[in-house]
Amino acid sequence: MKVLITGANRGLGLELVKRGLLGGHEMFAACRPGADCGQLEALGQEYEGQLEVLTLEVSSEESVRRAAEELEKREPVLDCVINNAGVLLESKYNLEDPIVNLDIDMLRKTIDVNTVGPAIVLKYFAPFLYRAAKPCILNITSEAGHLKTGLYTYLAYGVSKHGANMYTQKIRNYLAQSPEHAHTRIYMIHPGRMNTVMGKENAQIEASEAAEGILKIMEGEIDPKLEIPFINYKGEPMPY
Numbered sequence: 001m002k003v004l005i006t007g008a009n010r011g012l013g014l015e016l017v018k019r020g021l022l023g024g025h026e027m028f029a030a031c032r033p034g035a036d037c038g039q040l041e042a043l044g045q046e047y048e049g050q051l052e053v054l055t056l057e058v059s060s061e062e063s064v065r066r067a068a069e070e071l072e073k074r075e076p077v078l079d080c081v082i083n084n085a086g087v088l089l090e091s092k093y094n095l096e097d098p099i100v101n102l103d104i105d106m107l108r109k110t111i112d113v114n115t116v117g118p119a120i121v122l123k124y125f126a127p128f129l130y131r132a133a134k135p136c137i138l139n140i141t142s143e144a145g146h147l148k149t150g151l152y153t154y155l156a157y158g159v160s161k162h163g164a165n166m167y168t169q170k171i172r173n174y175l176a177q178s179p180e181h182a183h184t185r186i187y188m189i190h191p192g193r194m195n196t197v198m199g200k201e202n203a204q205i206e207a208s209e210a211a212e213g214i215l216k217i218m219e220g221e222i223d224p225k226l227e228i229p230f231i232n233y234k235g236e237p238m239p240y
Contacts, residue, residue, distance in 0.1 A: 001136075001218070002078050004128075006030040006058050006121060007085030009037045011196035012140065015211035016082060021047045023215060028071065028078070030056040030085070033063070058085045058117030059109075068124035078128035080136040080218050083118035092153045092201055107156040114160035119167055130181065136218055137186040139168045141230070145188075146240045164188065165230060165240065172229060187229045189214060190238050209233075 003020055007013040008029035020027045021043065031037040033055055044051045054071065057063040089106050118139050129135035144154055145161030168188040175181040191210040193202045213233035216222045222235035230238045 001080055002026045002028070002075065002132075003080045003082065003218070004028040004030065004054075004078050004121075004125060005082045005084055006056065006117070007032075008053075009035050009040055012191055012194060012207045012210055012214075013082075013084045014039060015207045016084065016214060017043065017051070019208075019211050019215050021050055023219070025050075027051045028054055028075075030054045030058075030067070032057045032085070056121075058083075058121055059112040061120050061123075064120045064124050068128075072128070076128060077131045078125060079132045079134065080138065081122065081125050081129060082214070082218070083121055083137075083139045085113060085117055086140065087113045088154070088157050090154050090157055094153065098152055098155045102155065107159070110156040110160045111163065114157070115163035115167065118164055122171070129184065134220075135181075135184045137168075137171075137184065138214065138218060139164060139186075139188045140191055140214075141165050141168070141188045143190045143232075143238060145190075146230075146238065148239075168230075169228060185220070185223070187217060187231055189217065190230070190232045192233050 003025050005013050005016050008017050009031040017027050017029045027050065029040050029051060031040060031053055037053055040053045044053055054067050056067040087110055089110055141164045142161040144158040145165040165188050168186065172186045175184045175186060191214065193204040194207045194210055196207050210233045217235055224231055224235050226237060228240055230240045232238055
């Protein structure tokens with residue numbers, strides 16, 4: 001499979017790239033401008049011809065459009081897009097009033113990356129998927145995106161992931177109702193509480209475990225048929 005992964009320079013994204021390469025997939029790894037892409041570049045040398053590193057900022061429409069235009073000159077088809085790029089700019093240890101003390105700039109940035117970012121990426125890379133025989137969209141969201149009582153920390157992150165889930169469901173509904181696109185597999189995936197830079201406060205699993213499960217979903221080994229395709233990395237339905 002030919003696979004685009006955003007946020008691919010560290011954490012879950014990097015593990016997905018590594019495991020995808022081991023599985024024989026052709027990987028297109030997106031890394032934001034200025035980020036440390038050293039590990040990706042080393043993998044590119046080891047897997048020459050199988051990995052291409054793209055410079056792409058998911059919250060910038062111009063950046064994504066430019067990356068798509070450049071890639072299309074060389075490769076017009078993608079089998080899967082994994083929207084993995086994300087930010088978590090809050091701490092569970094901040095117990096201040098989230099209404100009057102809300103950092104609005106932080107809220108906007110979180111939504112820009114986590115909610116608007118996947119929409120921008122798919123706006124420009126969906127045509128690559130439309131040319132594939134068995135297209136797949138995997139949006140990495142979070143359990144933080146479903147409604148529940150009790151928890152009030154991670155306000156911006158939760159809002160952004162709920163928005164990402166709603167976006168995923170809306171485009172899933174469109175694809176399901178479009179005869180030419182109804183064969184597209186699409187999921188919003190909670191990757192588990194991973195031991196990464198973003199997830200270390202609540203870590204329960206390593207990113208490699210999540211990546212293994214997500215690739216099984218991508219490859220169709222795990223393929224739940226759900227009207228609301230919110231699942232975890234094992235393919236189990238998530239509450240929404």
